[in-house]
């Protein structure tokens with residue numbers, strides 16, 4: 693071998709910025725972004741579980757963080773991220789069994805999961821507020 | 828001067844021999860995530876405004892604890908596989924790539940083990 697990496701001077705295929713953004717493409721990217729956000733978001737879950745495991749005082753402190761406006765904003769974003777990724781996953785399942793590839797289905801599914809993620813997020817929060825304290 | 832035969836140099840440079848395994852595990856964990864994440868959302872909703880004692884009692888009850896542990900295992904495996912693909916797609920320097928792939932494994936193990944530890948501690952009444 694020449695000792696030089698074969699990939700050094702190869703032309704690159706056009707990347708994202710060269711294409712006109714369309715809904716299905718944006719949804720694909722958002723699936724990836726939500727996946728990565730959820731990845732780091734698990735730290736919040738670990739923090740909260742650790743707090744529950746360490747006793748009432750620290751638990752109340754962490755709950756206090758999530759209860760103020762900033763904490764709620766984070767959790768609201770977390771809810772949408774999770775639900776959007778979940779619906780995106782459902783679309784993948786459909787494609788995996790070979791369905792939903794027509795132009796109509798692709799666009800319909802993209803719009804459906806976008807609207808669905810927003811509606812479900814609001815629904816979850818309405819239920820959460822409504823059920824608050826009724827443990 | 829290289830004394831190896833051309834054949835010996837190309838051997839092992841083919842596919843990684845694990846075919847669709849990565850894809851398959853990503854899907855299996857995604858399927859498992861679906862009900863487990865929904866369950867977790869329901870649990871969180873019921874725990875809004877609950878006291879520490881109530882939360883510990885709910886999370887520590889056997890059925891709930893087992894399902895949440897299952898969820899932790901599934902989610903951490905899923906995010907590990909998922910992040911691996913993201914790293915392989917965007918990080919092209921060999922050193923940085925290897926470093927990030929290793930960190931990915933450590934991070935997911937850390938998240939999974941600490942969440943599981945917390946849950947078991949609650950369950951066993953610590």
Ligand code: HEM
Nearest residue numbers: 724727728730731778781784857860861864906909910912
């Ligand atoms: C709610 C249930 C979930 C479902 C149904 C689901 C489904 C999926 C599917 C099908 C993929 C593969 C996409 C592809 O092949 O391009 C994927 C990717 C991914 N998921 Fe999930 N997922 C779920 C929850 C989660 C959670 C909770 C996390 C993190 C904590 C997560 C993190 C990721 C990451 C990092 C990727 C890689 C993104 C990419 O390659 O573009 N997922 N998910």
